[in-house]
Amino acid sequence: MTQAAGLSIVPMTRRVMNLANFLHETALRYSNEIGFVWADKTWTWAQIDRRVNAMAAALQIKFGVTKGDRILIQSQNCNQMFESMFACFKLGAIWVPANFRQTPDEVAYLAMASGAKGMICGSAFPDHAAACLAASESLEFTISIGTSQFGDEYDMLVDEFSGQVTPLVSVNHDDPCWFFFTSGTTGRPKAAILTHGQMAFVITNHLCDLMPGTTQTDASLVVAPLSHGAGIHQLTQVARGAKTILLPTEKFDAAEAWRLVEKWQVSNMFTVPTILKILTEHPSVSTHDHSSLRYVIYAGAPMYRTDQIHALKTLGSVIVQYFGLGEVTGNITVLPPECHSSEDHSNLKVGTCGYARTGMQISIQEETGKELAPGETGEICVIGPAVFAGYYNNPEANEKAFRNGWFRTGDLGHLDNEGFLFITGRASDMYISGGSNVYPREIEEKILTHPDISEVAVIGIPDPVWGEVGLAVCVARSGAKPDSTAIIEWLGNKMARYKLPKRFVFWPEMPKSAYGKIAKKLIRDELIRRKELDA
Numbered sequence: 001m002t003q004a005a006g007l008s009i010v011p012m013t014r015r016v017m018n019l020a021n022f023l024h025e026t027a028l029r030y031s032n033e034i035g036f037v038w039a040d041k042t043w044t045w046a047q048i049d050r051r052v053n054a055m056a057a058a059l060q061i062k063f064g065v066t067k068g069d070r071i072l073i074q075s076q077n078c079n080q081m082f083e084s085m086f087a088c089f090k091l092g093a094i095w096v097p098a099n100f101r102q103t104p105d106e107v108a109y110l111a112m113a114s115g116a117k118g119m120i121c122g123s124a125f126p127d128h129a130a131a132c133l134a135a136s137e138s139l140e141f142t143i144s145i146g147t148s149q150f151g152d153e154y155d156m157l158v159d160e161f162s163g164q165v166t167p168l169v170s171v172n173h174d175d176p177c178w179f180f181f182t183s184g185t186t187g188r189p190k191a192a193i194l195t196h197g198q199m200a201f202v203i204t205n206h207l208c209d210l211m212p213g214t215t216q217t218d219a220s221l222v223v224a225p226l227s228h229g230a231g232i233h234q235l236t237q238v239a240r241g242a243k244t245i246l247l248p249t250e251k252f253d254a255a256e257a258w259r260l261v262e263k264w265q266v267s268n269m270f271t272v273p274t275i276l277k278i279l280t281e282h283p284s285v286s287t288h289d290h291s292s293l294r295y296v297i298y299a300g301a302p303m304y305r306t307d308q309i310h311a312l313k314t315l316g317s318v319i320v321q322y323f324g325l326g327e328v329t330g331n332i333t334v335l336p337p338e339c340h341s342s343e344d345h346s347n348l349k350v351g352t353c354g355y356a357r358t359g360m361q362i363s364i365q366e367e368t369g370k371e372l373a374p375g376e377t378g379e380i381c382v383i384g385p386a387v388f389a390g391y392y393n394n395p396e397a398n399e400k401a402f403r404n405g406w407f408r409t410g411d412l413g414h415l416d417n418e419g420f421l422f423i424t425g426r427a428s429d430m431y432i433s434g435g436s437n438v439y440p441r442e443i444e445e446k447i448l449t450h451p452d453i454s455e456v457a458v459i460g461i462p463d464p465v466w467g468e469v470g471l472a473v474c475v476a477r478s479g480a481k482p483d484s485t486a487i488i489e490w491l492g493n494k495m496a497r498y499k500l501p502k503r504f505v506f507w508p509e510m511p512k513s514a515y516g517k518i519a520k521k522l523i524r525d526e527l528i529r530r531k532e533l534d535a
Contacts, residue, residue: 014173016197019235020089021168023049026241030216033241037264038079039248045241048083050162055087057164058157063118063141067092067169070179072116072139074098074107074128076250077226080145080154084120085231086238089177089196092169096179096191097227104131106189111136114179114191114392123148173197174389180228180326191392192327199235201359201385202329206236208358209334210320211268211295216241218267219292221260223247223275229299232329233270242267254282258290265292273303274512280307280314293318295337299330300517304448305350312342323353323423324386325409327401331357331386332409333421351445352420360384364415369403377414377424377439381406412439429520431460431468433498438470443501446494447472450487452480455510457518458501461533470501471533473523475510482506505532 026035027049035045043051059065071088073096075081081097088095096114098107104127111119111132116139121129123146130150133139142151171177178194207214220237222244224230234244245264247256257279260266271279276298279285296311297320303311311319317337324330335354344350356362363371364378372378387407391397401408412424424430425441432438440458447456455475460468476482484504491500511522527533 014197015170016173016200018089018092018168018171019177019196019199020052020086022203022235022239023052023086024168026216026238030241033216034243035238035241036079036082037243037245038077039246041079043079048079051079051158052083052086052090053165054158054161054163055083055154056090056166057161059087059093059118060091060166061161061164062152062157065091065093065118067171068094068176069117070094070096070114072096072098072107072111072114072119072132073121073227074100074119074125074132075122075145076100076124077222077246078122078145079246080120081226082234082244085178085226085235090166090168092171092175094176094179096181097231098181099225099227100125104128108132108135110181110189110191111139113189117141118143119151120145120154121148121151122146126150171196176389176392179392180329180388182326190394190397193389193392194329195389198385198388199232199329202232202331203236203239205331205357205359205386206233207240209336210297210322211236213294214240214242214268218242218294219245219264221245221247221257221264221266221269223252223257223269223271223279228326229330230270233297252278254279255284258282258284258288261290261293262288266290267292268295268297269293270297270299272300272517273298273307274518276303276311276319277307280311285314290315295320297322299323304445306448308340309342312340321353322357323421324357327388327407328360328382328384328386328409329388331360331384332362332380332382333357349416349420349422352416352422354421355419356421357384357386360386362415362419362421363406364413365403365406365408369406372414374415374417377412377437380409380411380413380421380423382409383407426520429459431470433460433463433468433470434466436498438468438499440470443470443472443495443499446491447474447487447501450482450490452476452482453487454478455518457510457520457523459520459523461503463502466498469503470499471503471505471527472501473510473527474504474506475508476506 027045031046034042036043085095107128108131118141120143144151145154174195176193177196179191181189299322321335324332333354341348363381366378424439443458444456454477458470458472461471463469513519
C-alpha cells in the first residue's frame with residue numbers, strides 16, 4: 001500500500017481486453033464483408049474468425065499450448081501467418097514472428113532465445129525448421145504452412161478442428177502477446193516484450209495519429225513483412241474492419257502494387273522510405289488510379305528531402321511519417337499530411353520527423369540523464385504507454401535501455417521550440433573528426449541534393465591525422481557518371497570542411513537489411529569484402 005495526497009492506494013493487477021477480441025468484434029459486425037485478400041483468394045471476416053478459432057483449438061488441444069507459451073513463426077506473408085497471430089493471442093500465448101529472409105541459423109537462435117514451444121513454418125523453409133528443432137530443447141512441435149516433410153499441415157489442422165470455438169483467455173495489462181525481435185544489425189537480436197495492454201494503446205494511437213477516420217470501408221495494402229511494423233499496422237485495420245490486401249508474390253512488384261491500389265481502392269499503406277521511393281518512381285504510378293489513397297505511412301528510417309518532395313508531387317498530400325523503434329512500436333512522433341509540403345517555405349520544418357504522439361513524451365538528454373534545452377543535440381528518450389515491458393531474459397540490455405524511467409532510443413537529435421523533433425542519427429553512427437562531432441545524416445541530406453546521386457550512406461573511418469573522417473558510399477542515378485572530385489567541390493560551400501567526406505565510392509546498389517533499411521553495418525562489411533576498407 002502506498003500513500004499519495006492522503007489517499008491509501010492499493011496496487012492492483014489490471015485485467016485488459018485480449019487483443020484477439022478485435023477480430024471477434026469485427027466478425028460480429030461485418031461478418032460477410034471481405035476482410036482479407038491474397039492473390040485470387042478472399043476471406044470474409046466470419047471465415048477468418050472461424051479459421052482462427054480452429055487453429056487456436058488445434059494449438060490448445062493437440063499440442064497443449066497454454067498461456068505464456070511462445071510460438072515461433074517463420075513464413076512469408078500469407079493468410080495463415082496473419083491468422084496465427086490471433087490464434088496465439090486467443091490462448092494468451094506469445095506470437096514470435098521471424099523475418100523470413102533470415103538464415104536457418106539466425107532463426108534457430110530466435111527459437112532458443114525465445115524458448116519457443118512450437119513453430120509454424122512455411123513449407124519453403126525446411127532447413128529453418130530442421131535447424132530450430134536441432135538447436136532448441138524447448139521446441140516440441142512444428143506446423144507446416146503448405147505440404148512438407150515436417151510437422152502437421154496448417155490447413156489440415158484448420159479443417160480437423162473446424163467449428164470449435166476457443167474462449168478468449170483472460171489477460172492482464174502486462175501479459176506478453178508478442179516478442180518483437182530487433183533487427184540485430186549491431187549484434188544478436190533481442191526480444192522486445194509487447195503486452196496486451198500496451199498494444200491496445202498502440203492500436204488506438206495509430207488510429208488517432210496516423211490514419212484518423214479509418215472505417216470498414218477502407219482497404220490497406222501490405223508491402224512489408226507482417227513480422228514487424230506491417231503486422232502492427234494490420235492489427236489496426238482489424239480493429240476497424242478495414243480489409244487487408246497482400247501482394248501476391250514474395251518479390252516486391254511496384255506495378256502489381258499500383259494495380260491492387262486501383263482495383264481495391266486502397267486508402268492506406270505502411271511502408272519504408274526505400275519502398276516508397278521505388279513506388280513513386282515506377283512508371284506504373286502514372287497508369288493506375290491512386291486517388292483513393294488518404295494515408296501513405298512511412299517509417300523505419302528517415303526519408304531524404306529530395307525523395308519526400310518527389311513523393312508529394314506524385315501522390316499529393318497523403319504521406320505521413322512516424323518515428324519509433326520496435327521497442328516503442330513506432331509510437332514516438334508523427335508528421336501528418338498537413339505538415340508535409342513539396343515547397344520549401346519559412347513555415348515548413350524541413351528535416352523534422354514530427355511531434356510527440358498522443359500520450360507520449362520526448363526528452364533530449366545528455367549522458368548523465370540531464371534534459372537538454374531546445375536546439376541542443378543529445379539522446380532521444382521517451383516515456384508513455386507505448387513503451388515496451390523490457391527485453392525477454394536480458395537484464396543487461398534492460399539496464400542499458402532505461403534510465404530514470406525513460407527509454408533510451410540510442411538515436412541522437414534535438415527538439416525545436418515548438419516540440420518538433422529532428423533526428424541527427426544513431427549514436428553509434430556519429431564520429432569525431434578533428435575533435436568535432438560529425439552526424440552522417442546531415443551530410444547525407446546534402447549529398448542527396450546532387451542531381452546525379454540516388455542513394456548515399458556516410459560512415460566514419462579511421463584517419464591518422466583527424467582521428468576519423470567520412471567515407472561516402474553512393475549509388476548514382478540511372479545514366480549518371482558522377483565524379484568524386486566534382487562532388488566534393490560542389491559540396492564545398494554547403495557544409496563545413498570538417499564534415500566533407502574525404503572518400504567517395506560508387507556501387508550499383510546499396511546493401512539493405514531484411515526490412516529495406518540502408519544498414520551501416522552491412523555497408524562496412526561490404527567495404528571490407530571489396531577491400532575498399534581495412535578490417
